[in-house]
Amino acid sequence: MQQMKNDRFLRVLNNQPVDRTPLWIMRQAGRYLPEYLKTRAEAGDFMTLCSTPELACEVTLQPLRRYQLDAAIVFSDILTVPDAMGLGLHFEQGEGPVFARPVRTPEQVEQLATPDPETELRYVMDAIRLIRQELDGSVPLIGFAGSPWTVATYMVEGRGSKEYSHIKRLMHDGTPALHQLLDKITATTIAYLRAQIDAGAQALMVFDTWGGILSPANYRQYSLAYMQSIIDAIGSSHADTPVTLFTKNGGMWLGDIAATGCACVGVDWTIDLAEARTRVGEQTALQGNLDPGVLYGTEATIRHEVKQVLESYGNGQRHIFNLGHGIHQHIDPDNVQIMVEAVHELSPAFHQPATI
């Protein structure tokens, strides 16, 4: 295995000591960076950017040229999977993702294609291979997918939603259709994530953006159970690749998430890391959890809030600094620099051996 020049991120995931807290930023390649907007304009649209490996590689590397981050994440989207399943994805200006052919009936679930990751999603694997080559061992590369539940909400609703009426109807219609849909997405996701590892991804993250809209019982049944299948499958085929699970608004379920056996639990800003640490125990790393809105603040407030997050986790080697959700598009890139410097400066104090 290639030796990483900066392996802090992987060390924390593997429960090894580090000199300071590693950090990366959810959506670190994105619209807050003028160079991203330029590359996207040259590509013409977001999907072309995702599906052209050279361009996906270029935007993956852009935030790493600006900031001393400890990991790269492949530039793609969780919705490339349902696109490959035949739903016809496009992004509408100001509206976000829209599917031409949403899945609403048991017959439509039945007819769904199960794509081969090295065929329909080959562009993602090619991007990963290219990025690994370009990174040349500088920092590790994260691969990712959406959770089956989150991907299903987009597939059934057809676009972003406030009430989730279509998927809740499917959930409660007395048929097994939703479970059949989740089974198909899970099988596709497992093959997709395994292919990402084989292509060069060194850690994985599963984004469960919409798990938090479920009741506790339904969360376990419709979201967590399928993430558990992913953890078990990756554990059986690629036991050395750590997986992070992140349920937005899932603070009350952190103990259940850690119990899946994942290496790391992502945390949003609605729970203190001290409390999160108690819930997951010392066997699981934590990733988070600065409110992205803090980055609208002044230098002093950003530094103060970074310190609060570090203090809340406290002394110990199982914390990866990140935002509690993706960075907003109107953030000033200079404020990101302030955050990065604050983590570099303030976090070594939390990695000293305990003094008596």
Ligand code: CP3
């Ligand atoms: O983190 C990274 O830098 C990797 C790239 C990445 C993107 N999307 C690029 C993107 C990742 C990890 C995602 C995950 C993703 N995509 C999630 C889960 C994480 C989360 O934010 O909750 C979700 C729910 C999606 C679906 C999605 N993609 C939506 C709802 C939208 C439109 C709304 C928005 O935030 O802009 C996208 C588009 C998208 N994906 C953009 C980027 C940089 C913006 C597209 C543009 O350039 O206009």
